[in-house]
Amino acid sequence: MNITLKIWRQRNRETEGRFETYEMKDVSPDMSFLEMLDVLNINLIKKGQDPVAFDHDCREGICGSCGMMINGRAHGPGRGAATCELRMRKFQDGDVVTVEPWRAAAFPVIKDLVVDRSAFDRIMQAGGYVSAKTGGVPDGNAILIPKPIADEAMDAASCIGCGACVAACPNSSAMLFVAAKVSQFALLPQGQPERKTRALRMVEQMDKEGFGNCSNNYACEAECPKKISVMHIARLNREFIKAKVF
Amino acid sequence: MKSLVSLYSSSIGKKIVMGLTGLFLCLFLVEHLAGNLLLFANDNGHLYEEYSRILVSNPIIRAIEIILFLSLAGHALSGVVLWIQNRRARPQKYKEFRLDENTELASRITMLGGSIVFLFLVVHLSSFFFPLRITGTPMTAYELVREKFSNPWFGLFYLVALVILGYHLKHGFQSAFQTFGLVNKRYKALLDAVAFFFWFLLPAGFGSIPVYFFFFVKNTASPLVLRTLEHGWPV
Numbered sequence: 001m002n003i004t005l006k007i008w009r010q011r012n013r014e015t016e017g018r019f020e021t022y023e024m025k026d027v028s029p030d031m032s033f034l035e036m037l038d039v040l041n042i043n044l045i046k047k048g049q050d051p052v053a054f055d056h057d058c059r060e061g062i063c064g065s066c067g068m069m070i071n072g073r074a075h076g077p078g079r080g081a082a083t084c085e086l087r088m089r090k091f092q093d094g095d096v097v098t099v100e101p102w103r104a105a106a107f108p109v110i111k112d113l114v115v116d117r118s119a120f121d122r123i124m125q126a127g128g129y130v131s132a133k134t135g136g137v138p139d140g141n142a143i144l145i146p147k148p149i150a151d152e153a154m155d156a157a158s159c160i161g162c163g164a165c166v167a168a169c170p171n172s173s174a175m176l177f178v179a180a181k182v183s184q185f186a187l188l189p190q191g192q193p194e195r196k197t198r199a200l201r202m203v204e205q206m207d208k209e210g211f212g213n214c215s216n217n218y219a220c221e222a223e224c225p226k227k228i229s230v231m232h233i234a235r236l237n238r239e240f241i242k243a244k245v246f
Numbered sequence: 247m248k249s250l251v252s253l254y255s256s257s258i259g260k261k262i263v264m265g266l267t268g269l270f271l272c273l274f275l276v277e278h279l280a281g282n283l284l285l286f287a288n289d290n291g292h293l294y295e296e297y298s299r300i301l302v303s304n305p306i307i308r309a310i311e312i313i314l315f316l317s318l319a320g321h322a323l324s325g326v327v328l329w330i331q332n333r334r335a336r337p338q339k340y341k342e343f344r345l346d347e348n349t350e351l352a353s354r355i356t357m358l359g360g361s362i363v364f365l366f367l368v369v370h371l372s373s374f375f376f377p378l379r380i381t382g383t384p385m386t387a388y389e390l391v392r393e394k395f396s397n398p399w400f401g402l403f404y405l406v407a408l409v410i411l412g413y414h415l416k417h418g419f420q421s422a423f424q425t426f427g428l429v430n431k432r433y434k435a436l437l438d439a440v441a442f443f444f445w446f447l448l449p450a451g452f453g454s455i456p457v458y459f460f461f462f463v464k465n466t467a468s469p470l471v472l473r474t475l476e477h478g479w480p481v
Contacts, residue, residue: 238427
């Protein structure tokens, strides 16, 4: 299949970016979107041009490195998959595909499709941890956790921090990310010591980073490659209110 | 006080204000509709006049009225602040952004809908509240309603505004509960049912008033109404 790519090219943070058009011939429908970009980059390097910069690592949907806006959708068309899991068979022969970096004040573009997501790291540093005593390994069954609770905590913990929630949100809000992180600890006994300060500090840091405010339109849940539920946002709100008021 | 200021300065705090003021305004709408249903009493407005008199003379209702105006101001101002912050959070827009594939229309037009509802409120208050309560009018409340809704354009404007209010509440009502953290899969169906009352039945109830006055209260029909009834369209 033949695809026309319109890709955002930007040399660095300081320079203005623009869209460049690339024609891709004989694209295999079984390729992942990133493999298709690899082919594009090989062609660009052969021509002596600068390859398109994009983040990637595991290429199996668990690291959260890759992520780009493809035809106006975070991680492209379809649900529950990161960009690396997106196959070219999702597109038709002759399609024009627009590829942009995540757009948010808190995620400045470093180069082309690569954005600086260290705002997420700073939110984690503010409260996304638990206190643990050093020493011997505790017995695995010393603390009993009901299966439904463990499942819910695991659902929240499946967040890979890719930033699709911010990218898909009309307000560039990071609430689903923060909610997932706060939830996974709030649900488990190990998260209790810092429960209150965690919710307060992570929300405070989120606001400080310049993310927008959640307007509950749930684009984040729809685009999350791990399908993390907005019910976790309700929990974050609950945790925040409890910590602030009570 | 300090903690209240710090709560409001946070993103969630402002949304809590949006939710609380929004729900208070929703409660007012229930009372407002309940009272307005007396317009259907078919007694030439006697019951409705009595109801208006009781409302105006009750000091508790007057105090609640002040809270109501403060809620409206708090809701509108917080909404504008959040909206401005949200625009700043994405200085560079996407070339292509398919938000429509993932979200409900009602959730995408809260600012537009809210602004139109605000304009509607200005028209509504200047049509009824100000003449009846501040500037004075020789007409009774019932007569004023009858007079205003004899104009089909005025009634049509109300119907359009009420559809937009319905959309605003469709998003807003459930959104408030999400913000308070009071959403749970177990009682989501119950919340959806209550929300349906607020976003559909309530605006429909209000909408029945201009329709009723235009079509069924003909005793003071203006020439425009008579021509409309004759031609089926205002001419």
